Amino acid sequence: MATATFEYYHANRDKFLEGFKDFLRIPSISTLAEHKADIRRAAEFLAAELRGMGMEGVEILEGKEGQHPLVYAEWLKADGKPTLLIYGHYDVQPPDPLEEWISPPFEPDIRNDNIYARGAVDDKGQTYLLLKAVEGFLKAEGKLPINVKFLIEGEEEVGGEHIEQYVCSRPERLQATAALVCDTEMFAPELPTITTGIRGLVYTELEARAAKQDLHSGVYGGAAANPMQALAEIVTGLKGPDGKIRIPGFYKRVKKPSKAELAAWKKLPFNEKKYLKNEIGGTALTGEKGYSVLERTWARPTLEVHGFRGGFTGEGAKTVIPAVSTAKISMRLVPDMNPKEVYKQYTSYVKKITPKGITTKIRLLSSAPATVVSTESPFVADAAQAMEQVFHKKTVYMRSGGSIPVVGQIQDCLKIPCVMMGFGLPDDNLHAPNEKFHLPNFYRGIEAVGRYLELLGQ
């Protein structure tokens, strides 16, 4: 690749790392209102970086009241060349449970070639490497091989609607030939990977209410309905012990992966026992019978409960029947499920199985359809080649069980292909304590993205 840019990447490794650490120190947790100022600081940090590297039209785009800003920047002087819309997100998941972190989540710490911090891989590291890849060309050569637009959001972890509203209003400014999203992972260490499909999501909060106030379980136990018990019964009713979701009509639109896709997945280096032991650290896997782990997590819809609020959870014993309790319940969707339809099926089934004496109320917190990207696209092929050149191995294609709503919005509203290059590793502790990013992948990510821009410009 271009020698000057390549040399710039190498000469500035320490500087890149320091900048990355500064970015990680901002606790930009999008789901917690008390971190609103940190969200703004993270957006301003990126805007300053983009301006400093020579991007133009840098702007912090405000949304509606309560929405987190988007950061936009462009460089459009490569006449006749394609335009790549580059996406990342600067917000992160909450760090709890805090006590399980070895080093504090917002004080980046390097151990064994890994950098540990909340957002290290998801997605601050993978957003920051995009900036550094582009910076290399601008600083070393004064120009880019193609036209580039950045659009970076601050509501990915909370399913906020700002980016959807903006992307789907189809502004002139977002016109591009293809999009690059860097928010996924590699199938295995040293194995360059492009993600071709992601699951959708319907995330809800289910409130159960019984009495006008908390009751003593001695005095009222046996006569008063218990909302906590009701939520347990509803959660149990939603999914059978066989892993099948019991909501009527739920599986109706599920589209199977192609035979070629299934055959390719079988060739991936995957060992169930090692996955259980090393990645999960559990005693047995669960899920639907008749499907492999990769099918279950990539191509089958699932339902999980994430937490129950209410009642007594402190030390010791409190004999309370809570008046009200809440459960966080989400479903992962696959093509061609419709989130609106699923939400409707879910709410009507919950009403149906709500025990007597209990009143339930459901709030939709986030919603996105699943997406599949065609491997036929030349933009995918160039990305695969760029990764191969940096990792010196053949690039594989996988799907992801997670949800990146923007991928569907870009494909559906902007009508351009969306390429997902990812540099995370399966053991990076995404959304968990001790999240990390493997530093060699941070640097190789910069080179692979740089190489991709070059290939697109040829």
Added chain:
Amino acid sequence: MATATFEYYHANRDKFLEGFKDFLRIPSISTLAEHKADIRRAAEFLAAELRGMGMEGVEILEGKEGQHPLVYAEWLKADGKPTLLIYGHYDVQPPDPLEEWISPPFEPDIRNDNIYARGAVDDKGQTYLLLKAVEGFLKAEGKLPINVKFLIEGEEEVGGEHIEQYVCSRPERLQATAALVCDTEMFAPELPTITTGIRGLVYTELEARAAKQDLHSGVYGGAAANPMQALAEIVTGLKGPDGKIRIPGFYKRVKKPSKAELAAWKKLPFNEKKYLKNEIGGTALTGEKGYSVLERTWARPTLEVHGFRGGFTGEGAKTVIPAVSTAKISMRLVPDMNPKEVYKQYTSYVKKITPKGITTKIRLLSSAPATVVSTESPFVADAAQAMEQVFHKKTVYMRSGGSIPVVGQIQDCLKIPCVMMGFGLPDDNLHAPNEKFHLPNFYRGIEAVGRYLELLGQ
């Protein structure tokens, strides 16, 4: 009753109220380690009161490491008269949810003849009135009509073992003719009531563990076991939608109330609709079919889940499969169930219904058998008469669904009858926000206990 004592009660109403308020201001929450110093302050407050009124041998009895102290006092100069062992407790439940209190839980506030504070009725108010009843005789007449011993504990709300260890070591000091426990309620306002039975308790903490750490529900949903889901399934498995507890052998030893008892309960002024509307404020009652509300809450065993810890319960959406979660689950027992046997049945059934991929661990937090007191005892008859004289109504007998472990310990270890006079009201918000004590009942409680001492001395 004795005129001088009676006059003392009346002349000192304001002083009694101020002392009561001082007692309520001490946040002596036994279940929270950070309130250890407040527990000590409450014990010292009582010791000072007992000394001040002229009781002898006042002593704060230390337990083992981590146990809360007992407070003991005696007056034994009524030669040839019976000795009454008087019990109360100075510890209180945690006040959460704090935001639902109209006035702060540890700043007593009087509204409409009720005093609002955590512990107002359970059991600081009913403990303090015992002291004031005895104080009246000592201050006004310089002597008591019978011999009196006080034993007041600080671990009632947490099921601590200090009092059991002390009572069941059968110290010389606790020898008495009968015991008086003042920690129950009246069946209805203005209806003097003696409680003749209380349910037992087995309170447990059930931990479910799956992975070595929290997992992303997108990436692992469909393959990784979810401890939160597992707890929901276990809770659902423990109790059917018909209210029947499914633990094998659970009902084996359940003893039915006598026909006379059942007939008396039917005569109590009880209206299911009003109970549902005014006391519970819900839409429907639950519980076992074929039993009345009073039978279900007084004479049938029950099982409740009090809270689930783990996962994400904050604002917004976090897509986590927690590594570990905990549920607080308790059972109320009736005669002749054996707490040890029930705990064994419960643990082995939980193991049996634990879903695959999940490891469960159970901790027993508290345990006590149910107790029934005979209405034939002359000590019960005198108590009924004393209450009738103060309330000017016939005393009724009821049972209570709650658990007061000391009653069983006193009957079983000291071999003396235990009389439960109570002055709380059904709407006193026991264990709930806005706990209160009806002030007229505080003053009538003092008089009724004073009258009881006189009757026992005759």
